[in-house]
Amino acid sequence: MKTRINPPRLFTLIAVGLLIGVAWxxxxxxxxxxxPDPEIPTRERADYFMEGFTIHAAxxxxxxxxxLSADDLYxxxxxxxxxxxxxxxxxxAEAGANWYGSAPRxxxxxxxxxxxxxxxxxxxxxxxAVNRPLELETRELWFYPGDDRVETEAHAVLRQDTSYTExxxxxxxxxxxxxxxxxxxxGHHELP
Amino acid sequence: xxxxxxxxxxxxADRAEIDNVRGISTYTGAVVLTxxxxxxxxxxxxxxxxxxxxxxxxxxxxxxxxxxxxxxLPPGQTDTVHxxxxxxxxxxxxxxRLHLSGGAELWQRENRMSGDEIRVNLETQEAVVEGREDxxxxxxxxxxxxxxxx
Numbered sequence: 001m002k003t004r005i006n007p008p009r010l011f012t013l014i015a016v017g018l019l020i021g022v023a024w025x026x027x028x029x030x031x032x033x034x035x036p037d038p039e040i041p042t043r044e045r046a047d048y049f050m051e052g053f054t055i056h057a058a059x060x061x062x063x064x065x066x067x068l069s070a071d072d073l074y075x076x077x078x079x080x081x082x083x084x085x086x087x088x089x090x091x092x093a094e095a096g097a098n099w100y101g102s103a104p105r106x107x108x109x110x111x112x113x114x115x116x117x118x119x120x121x122x123x124x125x126x127x128x129a130v131n132r133p134l135e136l137e138t139r140e141l142w143f144y145p146g147d148d149r150v151e152t153e154a155h156a157v158l159r160q161d162t163s164y165t166e167x168x169x170x171x172x173x174x175x176x177x178x179x180x181x182x183x184x185x186x187g188h189h190e191l192p
Numbered sequence: 193x194x195x196x197x198x199x200x201x202x203x204x205a206d207r208a209e210i211d212n213v214r215g216i217s218t219y220t221g222a223v224v225l226t227x228x229x230x231x232x233x234x235x236x237x238x239x240x241x242x243x244x245x246x247x248x249x250x251x252x253x254x255x256x257x258x259x260x261x262x263x264x265l266p267p268g269q270t271d272t273v274h275x276x277x278x279x280x281x282x283x284x285x286x287x288x289r290l291h292l293s294g295g296a297e298l299w300q301r302e303n304r305m306s307g308d309e310i311r312v313n314l315e316t317q318e319a320v321v322e323g324r325e326d327x328x329x330x331x332x333x334x335x336x337x338x339x340x341x342x
Contacts, residue, residue, distance in 0.1 A: 096213065131212045132248055158210065161241070161248040165208050165217065177212040185219065187203035189239070189250040191284055 046074040046083075057112055057145065065145045066091045068112065082108040089115060089143055091150070091174055096130035099123065099174055101141060101150070115143040123150065123172075131177055134160045136170065148175040156181065163189040195267060196228030197288040197315070201250055203237065215241040215248045225253060225282070229272075230314075232282060234260035255280040262290060266317050273300045275310070288314040295327055305331040 054069040070084035087106035091099040101124075103117035117123075118140040127133035138156040149171065156170040158179060165188075167181030206221025217239040225232040234257030242251035262275040262282075278294035289312060292298065296310040298319055307321035307329035323329035 125212065132215050134210075134212055160210070160212075160215075163217075163248075163250065165210065167208060179210045179212060181208045181210075183206060185203075185205045185208040187201075187205070187208060187217065187219065187239070189201040189203075191198070191200060192244050192249055 044076050044078060047077045049074045055112065059146070063094075064092050066112075066143070068108070068115065070106065080109060082112075084108070087115075087117060089117065091143070091145065091148070093174060093177075096177060097126045097128040099125045099150070099172075101143065103141070113144070113146050115145070117141045117143070121152075132160055134158060134179070136172075136179070138170065149173055162192070163187065193267070194228065196230045196264065197284065199228040201225060201227045201284065203239070205237070223255075225255075227284075229265040230262075231264070232260065232262050232280065233257065234280070250284055252284065253282045255282065262292075264314070266314075271301050273298065275299075275312070277310070287316070290314060296321075301334075303333050305329070 050073045052071060053073055054067060056067050057065050059065045067090040068084075068087060070087040072085050074083045075081075076083065084106040086104060087102065089101040089106075091101075093099060101117050101121065103121040104119045106115065106117045108115045121138050121141040122135065123138070123141055124135040125131065125133065136156055136158045138152045139154050141150060141152045143150050151169075151171040153169050155166065155168050157164055157166040158170070158181065165181055165185065167183055167185040169182030170179065171182065172179040203219050203223060203225050205219035205223040207219070209218045209220075211217070219237045219239070220235065223234050223237045225237060232253070232255055234255040236256045238254040240251050240253070241248035243249075256279055259276040259278050260280045262280060263272050265272050275290070275292055275296065275298040277292035277296035279292070281291040281293075283289045283291075292310040292312070293308070295306075295308060297304065297306040298310050298312065298321075299305070305319065305321045308324040308327040309322045310319055311322075312319045321329045321331065
């Protein structure tokens with residue numbers, strides 16, 4: 001004789017079975033290891049710092065290459081990096097006006113042969129008898145004093161006289177007094 | 193409609209290079225120049241500036257393309273003027289004009305002119321076409337249809 005389990009009782013059986021299974025999973029089973037303690041990053045330690053400093057660096061021929069000033073400098077040996085607050089860089093030009101860069105924060109590596117300014121970077125050059133005034137704004141800018149070169153991969157806006165040109169990626173060859181915007185370029189020229 | 197010559201000039205391109213001494217900017221790669229209804233396209237555009245009260249202002253643009261193209265809706269007209277040439281030179285002032293060279297064609301609807309060079313005064317809408325031995329000038333003008341006066 002066939003016995004039929006009526007639906008409500010079947011549902012109750014399934015529900016009880018599920019509850020037992022979940023309880024077993026949650027139960028504090030001795031064979032499962034406890035989750036590892038969250039790793040607390042050890043605060044990187046600076047090995048020296050300077051306050052209110054200015055560095056002048058010369059190239060191999062003794063020609064002054066650049067000046068770097070900042071409110072303070074911290075040196076982190078593990079990464080071999082200098083970290084600055086409110087740095088200003090002055091790149092000395094052989095012809096025309098010098099080039100200047102400033103930002104809220106900066107870093108430098110390889111004895112200052114690679115300098116990075118970041119967070120609202122301003123890079124400018126005043127007018128002189130030789131060159132036009134210009135100003136470049138971006139969020140990070142690399143300085144390579146040894147190559148007389150400055151570059152970013154970020155969006156940059158270059159303002160000159162009555163025009164501005166923006167693009168993604170920019171590179172300036174300071175000794176050649178030439179700036180390149182590398183992609184997605186838009187130029188705007190106001191006419192008097 | 194604000195006359196095109198009083199509008200700012202905008203450019204789009206893949207790359208741009210700025211010469212900080214001569215005040216020249218070179219735009220390359222799918223370059224499009226717009227100034228109101230005026231649109232010029234090319235592969236390369238060199239923007240020259242001139243001094244106006246101590247500031248550098250856009251003076252003229254040299255255009256190269258395969259071909260370079262021009263179009264503009266002249267003031268007070270309903271038909272766009274078009275042109276094509278391997279090289280163009282656009283002057284934004286004194287007067288606003290366009291110089292097409294290297295084998296040029298200019299047309300508006302079915303009216304058409306071609307020759308080695310074409311010079312267009314964009315303010316007076318006068319065009320002069322010059323030929324060469326191997327590229328004579330050709331001009332086709334259709335009389336304007338009589339408008340039925342009601």
